[in-house]
Amino acid sequence: MDIVDRELEKAERDASPERFPERKNGEFERPRPMTSSSTSSSTSSSRSVIREEMRMSRVNTMADLEKHPTAISRIQTQRSQHTATVGRGLKSRSQKSRPLPEFGAGKPYPPPLPEQEEYVVEYDGPNDPLHPQNWPMKKKSGVLTAVMLAYTTLVSAFTSSIFSAATVAVSQHFRVSTEVGILGLSLYVLGFATGPIIWAPLSELRGRKLPIVIGMFGFAIFQVGVATAKDLQTVMLCRFFGGLFGACPLAVVAAVFSDMFDNRTRGLAITIFSMTVFAGPLLAPFIGGFIVESYLGWRWTEYLTAIMGFVAFGLDVLFLEETYPPVVLVQKAAELRRRTLNWGIHAKQEEIEVNLSELVSKNFSRPLRILVTEPIVLLLSIYMSFIYGLLYLFLTAYPIVFQQIHGFNGGVGGLPYFGMILGMFFAGVMIVLQQPSYNKKLAANNNIPIPEWRLPPVIIGGVSFACGLFWFGWSGYRSDIHWIVPTLSGLLTGFGLLAIFLQALNYIVDAYLMFAASAIAANTFLRSLAGACFPLFAQYMFKALGVNWAGTLLGCVAIILVPIPVVFYKYGAKLRQKSKFAPVYPKQESTAMPEEIGGVV
Numbered sequence: 277m278d279i280v281d282r283e284l285e286k287a288e289r290d291a292s293p294e295r296f297p298e299r300k301n302g303e304f305e306r307p308r309p310m311t312s313s314s315t316s317s318s319t320s321s322s323r324s325v326i327r328e329e330m331r332m333s334r335v336n337t338m339a340d341l342e343k344h345p346t347a348i349s350r351i352q353t354q355r356s357q358h359t360a361t362v363g364r365g366l367k368s369r370s371q372k373s374r375p376l377p378e379f380g381a382g383k384p385y386p387p388p389l390p391e392q393e394e395y396v397v398e399y400d401g402p403n404d405p406l407h408p409q410n411w412p413m414k415k416k417s418g419v420l421t422a423v424m425l426a427y428t429t430l431v432s433a434f435t436s437s438i439f440s441a442a443t444v445a446v447s448q449h450f451r452v453s454t455e456v457g458i459l460g461l462s463l464y465v466l467g468f469a470t471g472p473i474i475w476a477p478l479s480e481l482r483g484r485k486l487p488i489v490i491g492m493f494g495f496a497i498f499q500v501g502v503a504t505a506k507d508l509q510t511v512m513l514c515r516f517f518g519g520l521f522g523a524c525p526l527a528v529v530a531a532v533f534s535d536m537f538d539n540r541t542r543g544l545a546i547t548i549f550s551m552t553v554f555a556g557p558l559l560a561p562f563i564g565g566f567i568v569e570s571y572l573g574w575r576w577t578e579y580l581t582a583i584m585g586f587v588a589f590g591l592d593v594l595f596l597e598e599t600y601p602p603v604v605l606v607q608k609a610a611e612l613r614r615r616t617l618n619w620g621i622h623a624k625q626e627e628i629e630v631n632l633s634e635l636v637s638k639n640f641s642r643p644l645r646i647l648v649t650e651p652i653v654l655l656l657s658i659y660m661s662f663i664y665g666l667l668y669l670f671l672t673a674y675p676i677v678f679q680q681i682h683g684f685n686g687g688v689g690g691l692p693y694f695g696m697i698l699g700m701f702f703a704g705v706m707i708v709l710q711q712p713s714y715n716k717k718l719a720a721n722n723n724i725p726i727p728e729w730r731l732p733p734v735i736i737g738g739v740s741f742a743c744g745l746f747w748f749g750w751s752g753y754r755s756d757i758h759w760i761v762p763t764l765s766g767l768l769t770g771f772g773l774l775a776i777f778l779q780a781l782n783y784i785v786d787a788y789l790m791f792a793a794s795a796i797a798a799n800t801f802l803r804s805l806a807g808a809c810f811p812l813f814a815q816y817m818f819k820a821l822g823v824n825w826a827g828t829l830l831g832c833v834a835i836i837l838v839p840i841p842v843v844f845y846k847y848g849a850k851l852r853q854k855s856k857f858a859p860v861y862p863k864q865e866s867t868a869m870p871e872e873i874g875g876v877v
Contacts, residue, residue: 395621407604408604425549426548428592438580439515446511460512461515466805475523476531484599485599489593499514500579502518562689642794652851653799658802669811670769672818677748698767698770728783731845750827752824
């Protein structure tokens with residue numbers, strides 16, 4: 277690990293001492309009492325009353341903090357996130373060598389604040405209503421937040437595959453081959469690979485709402501560009517940039533759920549989010565098929581997604597509230613400055629200075645180093661890339677089976693995807709039902725998560741996915757086999773797809789904690805490349821091998837990959853002990869449940 281990595285590791289250990297008890301004192305680091313120390317010489321009675329109220333509230337706050345280690349952990353976590361955010365390293369300050377300008381108007385520079393830390397706003401104990409995790413459940417899970425964000429994510433995922441129903445029509449309109457038309461699908465998914473590089477750091481600098489709003493506006497604009505395109509180049513470019521902007525909810529919405537939900541409910545929220553991500557591409561083909569075959573034509577597949585995007589944009593602008601805890605404190609500090617006229621009050625997030633070298637290190641260099649040097653990340657990323665690539669390969673395979681072999685039209689030929697959607701639903705139900713058992717093991721282990729607990733569903737899903745591929749291949753290559761038989765194969769492939777993807781992602785997060793964002797970034801980049809490339813060779817593979825042998829080939833590859841989670845289930849702990857990036861989980865006596873580091877599952 278380099279210097280920046282070590283600084284981040286130290287910050288995270290300070291943030292959650294319950295998980296890393298090797299600290300000498302073995303206790304939480306308590307924040308200093310926050311006493312008013314205004315630099316203003318005003319003796320206004322109104323401001324004195326405000327100060328007195330603030331002092332009285334702080335007495336209760338410190339008593340609460342002494343009773344609630346979770347609150348102290350939260351405060352330290354926010355400071356850790358501040359240190360880990362792009363541009364906050366020490367190098368950004370040491371590189372400043374230019375002399376300071378004059379203060380102005382002949383004034384000397386004022387003395388520094390007596391105790392700068394006393395001017396930093398914090399959350400008011402473990403039950404502070406400003407903290408998103410303390411919002412009422414109706415607010416978090418109701419229409420104004422969770423449902424709205426699920427719709428936003430669904431729109432982005434839905435748009436990725438609706439173009440597959442229009443590839444033939446687009447190819448005929450612009451007089452190119454079908455393979456060239458499929459590039460519109462691949463370029464959109466390629467935008468998914470590059471978008472998180474922009475949106476994830478922005479969400480850590482300026483909060484969650486701003487990138488989501490910008491992303492959905494840009495997404496909707498580029499869908500209009502595709503719908504009105506007069507040449508193929510415009511279609512391809514707008515599809516790519518639509519994917520780049522559409523990647524924002526995929527990269528940020530999961531973090532929003534992590535901001536709002538604690539350890540007990542976060543797993544359920546992320547499961548529902550993942551189901552929208554994977555169900556979206558499978559809902560679109562039959563809708564797109566009916567649109568293309570109607571008098572509306574292929575352009576209305578893009579007008580529809582543009583309208584959906586503008587609706588999501590409007591909802592996010594009007595109703596979405598900021599959930600990133602450090603930025604919520606920025607808003608709190610701004611209000612306190614206005615009401616107290618004490619301009620020294622600020623949040624830690626306001627001290628951030630963006631530095632290009634650190635931006636490159638934390639968002640390009642480290643993910644690649646983790647991908648290359650960590651066998652857990654590399655092998656699971658290969659497995660998940662194969663699964664994710666097949667999700668988009670099915671957009672080519674299903675039309676071959678149900679439209680070319682069974683003779684369905686474009687709309688009806690997309691209905692068999694509901695077999696996979698139903699299989700994903702069963703996988704989600706299984707994961708949700710396992711959550712109480714997981715929570716019991718977590719409590720029995722002093723609230724220290726063991727990453728390998730996540731892997732049994734991955735193993736089950738791997739076997740299910742491979743069996744589904746064989747089933748699909750050998751039941752879909754002949755028209756005299758009823759169409760319901762290959763449709764039902766989607767129960768196994770859909771079940772395996774979600775079980776593998778969701779729990780493998782959770783395993784990476786649990787295994788790498790403080791470097792989870794970098795590990796996920798590497799995983800996202802690799803699997804998005806697979807999702808972009810697989811549809812390009814699907815036509816050639818199924819034509820050369822036939823549906824039966826192509827399904828057999830893919831099923832054999834799936835079987836070869838099944839031992840990966842088995843090996844990690846048995847030897848993952850030993851591999852993590854040798855890792856430079858994965859923390860070791862020691863036993864400890866504390867029974868207080870710490871918050872997840874960085875707000876991830």
